[in-house]
Amino acid sequence: MNIRRKLPPLAALTAFEAAARVRSFTKAAAELGVTQAAVSRQIHLMEETLGFPLFRRLHRSIELTDKGQVLSTAATSAFNLMADTIAELTREEDEGALSISATLAISHFWLMPKIASFSRLYPDSRLRIVSQDSAAGLGGSDFAIRYGNGAWPDGRAEYLFDDELFPVCSPEYAAKLGSAPTLEDIARQPLISYDSQNPSWIGWEEWLAAFSIKLAKAPSGLRTSFYTEAVYAALSGQGIALGWKRLLQNLLDTRSLIRLTEQSIVTRDGYFLIVPPRSANNTKALQFIEWLKTEAAD
Structure with missing residues (x-):
């Protein structure tokens, strides 16, 4: 029996597995290196092929249906098994x-x-x-x-x-801010943020809240998919990023990035x-x- 006849197209299955795992079409698109619309199309194709919905589309989020959850568990297990097998074969070579x-x-x-x-x-x-x-x-x-x-x-x-977290930016951007900017001054600047699948990672909202400062509802500033991109955006003068000291020590030592304030928080x-x-x-x-x-x- 041809097992491929029982499976949805591989591109659709890959898009579904990523979206189900990260609970977001947008984050899945970033992970796969395609557009959000492409992920949405592939999942819609898969739902049409299977004959039942895999997600409930809410106002600003998605959640798996019962059948979607069952399929998500199976798909992730299968992809992990393939990844482990390939990694083991590569390791042997x-x-x-x-x-x-x-x-x-x-x-x-x-x-x-x-x-x-x-x-x-x-x-x-x-x-x-x-x-x-x-x-x-x-x-x-x-x-x-x-x-x-x-x-x-x-x-x-x-x-x-x-680790220890504090605001950082390029020397040129720091010069525009002037000496000793307050946290209120910093909060009004373009704040570079990034998506993280790790809920333990700390973003601007939590960092500012530690000093009783609220982040604007629609903050200005670039949002990136990965922390590395946020750092390079700060290096190019596009705003202020949260600096993880142990990760960025070399850039701080060479003054490629400037620490803006003595205030910081230590990670949990x-x-x-x-x-x-x-x-x-x-x-x-x-x-x-x-x-x-x-x-x-x-």
């Missing part, structure tokens, strides 16, 4: 390399600048960085670096560090290295764990 999964922001701003020091210490060890646009899954990787409370079932969580959660059981007693893996924890404590 690249035997001997340690693979580390991390979000785009962590790998780009914190991990990658440090890799050279690991290579100098352990020239016989090879690393492969797997950057993801959402919470880092292990798949076939030897490690994952995640932000959260440390309670994950797929491995031992080794604490690395927490922290960054952790997730070590699955298969990596717990591997000699090269243990070297990497020791090196990473030293870098985190520096």
Whole structure:
């Protein structure tokens, strides 16, 4: 029996899985690199093929129908199984390399600048960085670096560090604001924000609320899909972003970004290295764990 005859088109199934997982057509479109209209069309095609609705379209949100929820669970499980299998096969082809999964922001701003020091210490060890646009899954990787409370079932969580948040912008933008802008001054500027699938990540509304300042109902400023894009928008002078100190330390040290105020908040959660059981007693893996924890404590 041809199983493909029982399945919706792959493009529609991919769009549905992403939209169901992130609960948003817009975020699914950003993840897949297509337009929101394209995601909507693919899901509509899938609903027509199946003969029943998968989502309830609410005023400003969507929610899965009962049948949609059942299909979402199956689709995500199937995609995860395929991803894990491909990762494991890739890992076999690249035997001997340690693979580390991390979000785009962590790998780009914190991990990658440090890799050279690991290579100098352990020239016989090879690393492969797997950057993801959402919470880092292990798949076939030897490690994952995640932000959260440390309670994950797929491995031992080794604490690395927490973080401190404060407003940052380019030197040129800071010069326009003048010396010592108040938080009220900052709140009136274009505030660069970003979408995050991690509810623990802190945005402008929560940060300003910590100082009893309300964010405008329709704040001006660019909104990006990922934190990396928000940082580059700030670097190019498009407004003010929230700076995560440990991620942006190099940019702050070189004054590519300027800290605007002494006020800051410390994160509730922290960054952790997730070590699955298969990596717990591997000699090269243990070297990497020791090196990473030293870098985190520096």
